[in-house]
Amino acid sequence: MTDVRRKTQLFAVLSVLSNVAGNSALTHGMQGLGEIGNSPLDLVAALFHPWVALGVTMLIVWTFAHMALLSWADLSYVMPVTAIGYVVTAFAGKFFLGEAVSPMRWAGIVLITVGVFLVGGTDPASAKKESHE
Numbered sequence: 524m525t526d527v528r529r530k531t532q533l534f535a536v537l538s539v540l541s542n543v544a545g546n547s548a549l550t551h552g553m554q555g556l557g558e559i560g561n562s563p564l565d566l567v568a569a570l571f572h573p574w575v576a577l578g579v580t581m582l583i584v585w586t587f588a589h590m591a592l593l594s595w596a597d598l599s600y601v602m603p604v605t606a607i608g609y610v611v612t613a614f615a616g617k618f619f620l621g622e623a624v625s626p627m628r629w630a631g632i633v634l635i636t637v638g639v640f641l642v643g644g645t646d647p648a649s650a651k652k653e654s655h656e
Contacts, residue, residue, distance in 0.1 A: 527595060531647040534592045535601070539608040541585040547615045549578025554620075596647035603642035609635050 552574025559565040569575050592601045610632050616622040624632075 528647060531592065531596050531600075534588050535604050538585055538588040538592060538605050539611060541581045541588060542605070542608045543611045543615055545578045545581030545585055546612060547578070547619060548574050548581060550616075550620060552576075552578055597649050599649075600642060600645065600647045603638055606635055607639040610639075 552572045553559075553569065555574060556569055556572055559569055570579060589601070589605070592605075613624055613628065613632050617624045
């Protein structure tokens with residue numbers, strides 16, 4: 524396995540896990556707060572809820588991991604491979620947030636999983652990219 528492939532897999536896992544953790548924590552925190560007003564100040568105030576703050580922090584980690592991935596791997600590789608996050612998010616929603624997941628959603632999740640494995644078996648970059656150093 525090449526170093527780029529290994530590095531890509533590591534950052535893809537970091538991207539997926541930080542995205543799922545961030546969105547799950549953000550959802551938990553916002554649901555704990557209940558419906559908030561439409562004012563931007565209400566949203567800013569929500570940032571101080573511990574679960575919301577954790578969610579935002581994890582989504583910042585996701586942004587950095589995603590940026591790093593896109594610096595060396597093709598968009599047409601990164602987006603489908605990290606789509607496995609949708610699958611993990613469904614499980615997080617069901618088991619951690621108590622959401623009901625319908626059979627139709629599970630069918631879609633199976634299709635996403637198949638697509639992720641198909642794309643994941645390809646090279647992360649279609650051509651050698653020149654260094655911008």
